[in-house]
Amino acid sequence: MKATYLLVAFLALASFASAYDPSPLQDFCVALPDNGIKDAVFVNGKFCKDPKVVLAEDFFKHVDPGNVVNKLGSKVTPVTVNELAGLNTLGISLARIDFGPKGLNPPHTHPRATEILIVIEGTLLVGFVTSNQNNTNRLFTKVLNKGDVFVFPIGLIHFQSNIGYGNAFAIAGLSSQNPGVITIANAVFGSTPPISPEILAKAFQVDNNVINYLQKQFWYDNN
Numbered sequence: 001m002k003a004t005y006l007l008v009a010f011l012a013l014a015s016f017a018s019a020y021d022p023s024p025l026q027d028f029c030v031a032l033p034d035n036g037i038k039d040a041v042f043v044n045g046k047f048c049k050d051p052k053v054v055l056a057e058d059f060f061k062h063v064d065p066g067n068v069v070n071k072l073g074s075k076v077t078p079v080t081v082n083e084l085a086g087l088n089t090l091g092i093s094l095a096r097i098d099f100g101p102k103g104l105n106p107p108h109t110h111p112r113a114t115e116i117l118i119v120i121e122g123t124l125l126v127g128f129v130t131s132n133q134n135n136t137n138r139l140f141t142k143v144l145n146k147g148d149v150f151v152f153p154i155g156l157i158h159f160q161s162n163i164g165y166g167n168a169f170a171i172a173g174l175s176s177q178n179p180g181v182i183t184i185a186n187a188v189f190g191s192t193p194p195i196s197p198e199i200l201a202k203a204f205q206v207d208n209n210v211i212n213y214l215q216k217q218f219w220y221d222n223n
Helices: 002-017 035-038 184-189 197-204 210-223
Strands: 076-080 092-098 104-109 116-120 124-129 139-144 148-153 157-162 168-174
Touching: 076 104, 092 104, 092 157, 104 184, 124 148, 139 148, 184 210, 197 210
Parallel strands: none
Antiparallel strands: 076 092, 092 168, 104 157, 116 148, 116 168, 124 139, 124 157
16 A cells, blocks of 8 residues: 555656656757757756856846737737746746737747636637647637636637727736747748748638738738
């Protein structure tokens, strides 16, 4: 019986240990030949500061409201390891999301993180789409009010829209120090160099002129 308890405890500890960013923290990592070490970069985190010179300021950041005067009427202010050095190796980050009236945080994904969102002010319509299991991309949506919480599973396309008449804002927690973000429209229509209009026209089942128009809108925004 004691051996069983020890096994269960070991498995629990192993499960807890795996909760910290076990996956890559970058989009790709090209292997170098043995003689290419001088051209290497450090991945899956950042080099650590000497603990003897660490300060409280290394774990602190103030986040102001974002400017929502833009085409989407929203502003995402990330707090990842790039903005807060103390997050390195801790496997978490967050973002403040501000919305003007009818503002939208458009469909996007986080390739390296699950997101949990809490509404601080306002009313949001949120949702995510599942992968195409059983040839169906199922949409889950929910109207959230102040104090409501919603979870977006890792890697799935999701969005938040302010359906109220005033401003709104929310805080998103993410299960990676560097979650990444792929905004779908920007990635598809604003890539550098552009994806062939013929490919996109066939994929979206529309005329090439429609794709050309969309690429002009997003390419100039992204470049």
